[in-house]
Amino acid sequence: MPLLQACGFFIAGILFFAPAIAQENPSINTINLKPVQVAPHTYFVQGFAELGSSKNQNFISNAGFVVTPKGVVVIDALGSPTLALKLIGEIKKITPQKIVAVIVTHYHADHVYGLQEFKKIGAKIYAQAEGRSYLSSETAKQRLIASRVDFAPWVNASTRLTPADIWIDQTMKLTIGGTDFLISRVGPAHAPEDLIVNIPSEKVLFAGDLVFRGRIPFVGNADSRGWLAALDQINQSDPSIVIPGHGAYSTNPPADITFTRNYLKYLREVMTNAAVNLDPFEAAYLQADWSEYDGMPLFRAANRMNAFNVYLSIQAE
Incomplete structure (x- = not known):
């Protein structure tokens, strides 16, 4: 069975539509992006709370955009070139302004496979400098190879990894059309290159995958301790x-960030003793009470992997 990528990792055993089926039946191209206005000039589209697949075109993450008098700034580029083209089309329905910039919150595939379409129309891409390490890694190359199968035909041989035009070190103030975008590195956290984007005039903050709502977070090789510190920075x-990387936008950030915070804290709580004492992971996992989370989307796909990665990362701290 194919490997599927969900926010930068692979899960075996999910049925997918083969490329030939998709090409013979274009009617399956039924994914609609519906921008939601959350502030006077800010919009976002919300991905599905499920694993990426050919059926959903890898539309499992959020993206947003801010309209200014001198152009549109997009935050994240979605999980396939097809989705990016749809987002570009939706932006054109809202404003005649050109898309001039794309800010990448982190280089996980469900957020960046659409970048090439924004590059084609002349947008300048901004990302944190650690993203260069991911782009040059064997992991990134192999994930793209697998994604060309798992998400075909929406991710295919023409899909490529697109680097930033501007690599940000720690912080940057980008001003476009009189609107300030305060870009800050908060990683290593969910990813080594995590950025948050604060737009003070809109009172909106794009949190990327530091915040998950309505589904189990993807931890992967995250720095869970750094992630908790990053959540404090968002609240400050x-x-x-707050527009999360996955799930509905929040109008009560302190409360809605609590879910991600509590989940990470619980993973660390139930894994710390076993990790420090070098006790078997399996026993620690089975002894933990997962009842608060086991009914949530992606629990079966992600929770065990999350716990194991936290177990390993605590040993390395």
């Missing part, structure tokens, strides 16, 4: 609205 920014 005191935005009125």
